[in-house]
Amino acid sequence: MIYSKVIGVGSYVPERVLTNDELCGIVDTSDEWITSRTGIKERRIAEEGLTTSDIAAEAAKKAIKLSGLNPEDIELILVGTITPDMIFPSTSCIVQEKLGLKNAAAFDISAGCSGFIYSLSVADNFIKTGKYKHILVIGADLLSRITDYTDRSTCVLFGDGGGAVVLTANTENARGVLSTHMHSEGGHDDILMLKGGGSLMPASLESVNNREHYIKMKGSELFRYAVNYLKAVAEEAIKFNNLKAEDIDLFVPHQANIRIIEATAKKLNFPMEKVFVNVEKYGNTSSGSIPIALDEAYKSGRLREGNLVLIDAIGAGLTWASSIIRW
Numbered sequence: 001m002i003y004s005k006v007i008g009v010g011s012y013v014p015e016r017v018l019t020n021d022e023l024c025g026i027v028d029t030s031d032e033w034i035t036s037r038t039g040i041k042e043r044r045i046a047e048e049g050l051t052t053s054d055i056a057a058e059a060a061k062k063a064i065k066l067s068g069l070n071p072e073d074i075e076l077i078l079v080g081t082i083t084p085d086m087i088f089p090s091t092s093c094i095v096q097e098k099l100g101l102k103n104a105a106a107f108d109i110s111a112g113c114s115g116f117i118y119s120l121s122v123a124d125n126f127i128k129t130g131k132y133k134h135i136l137v138i139g140a141d142l143l144s145r146i147t148d149y150t151d152r153s154t155c156v157l158f159g160d161g162g163g164a165v166v167l168t169a170n171t172e173n174a175r176g177v178l179s180t181h182m183h184s185e186g187g188h189d190d191i192l193m194l195k196g197g198g199s200l201m202p203a204s205l206e207s208v209n210n211r212e213h214y215i216k217m218k219g220s221e222l223f224r225y226a227v228n229y230l231k232a233v234a235e236e237a238i239k240f241n242n243l244k245a246e247d248i249d250l251f252v253p254h255q256a257n258i259r260i261i262e263a264t265a266k267k268l269n270f271p272m273e274k275v276f277v278n279v280e281k282y283g284n285t286s287s288g289s290i291p292i293a294l295d296e297a298y299k300s301g302r303l304r305e306g307n308l309v310l311i312d313a314i315g316a317g318l319t320w321a322s323s324i325i326r327w
């Protein structure tokens, strides 16, 4: 059996902090509303000129350094993102050039906030088939560039950031990705989408005037899907591995909203001490959320070698996914 073992992890968030109080000067909102409905206190915002590939490359550089591999060892680069630098070339090709990963193939994966787990799943399967030994998996998003700062129902939720892991083929023991589980359900564009800028609605004066290049979301409808699907996909992973909830050392859920995290943890019988939360610092960074959390959990000592970690996420599509990793 070949396992995809995590041998490096890293993350990067822009320096600029946007607090709830600052948002009160932009839209009609309050720190009390944002904190009580979402748990978010602040988020990071990229300065002008910084791109998703910059964030991805910074996170990846740290992960590669920790892995001890050389840049030329990386055979595949996957970037989960919905905010690529441009429609093409892919952000992963731009990261390849920035980091000199000259022996790698590279492509992006668009799966909303599930982008990192989808990418991890693709990478794990390439490793399990023996095709590649060393893969760089990145989740990075710059949601501030597609956030409408006149819409108080969305602009308080999102932030910028990214994280990365380096996977290596491990045949020595059962350490690494134990399983991944992916699901999709099209037909929910009305709940979460960004309509403008693609083949359906190329950019035009009208699309810009109608603010069609920003995220549109029906939060309360999405909330219901989130809690139910995240619970189901976490249970699927636990059952698939013949585990019980109490066997999991750390649950690292997608960081979108503390109420979704707490409701899911409660349904799964996870005490909050076993749940990693940093949504208060970064808001929802989409594909960046889980690898940033994994990096912080690892570097703060909450995630140690041999621990069982459960991750899950839901995002636009809808897509939702989970994985259990023996760290």
Ligand code: ACO
Binding pocket: 028, 029, 030, 033, 034, 037, 038, 112, 113, 152, 153, 154, 156, 192, 218, 219, 220, 221, 222, 223, 226, 256, 257, 260, 284, 286, 314, 315, 316
């Ligand atoms: N400040 C003050 N009031 C606000 C704000 C705000 N920023 N935003 C909305 N309100 C008001 C609304 O206008 C509404 O007022 P009304 O009752 O007078 O009409 C009221 O607050 C309640 O609005 P709801 O949308 O029903 O509030 P809810 O409790 O559902 O919380 C929230 C909204 C935080 C968006 C929640 O639904 C949520 O987190 N949903 C999931 C969103 C999510 O996870 N998205 C990401 C997953 S996918 C991805 O990551 C891309």
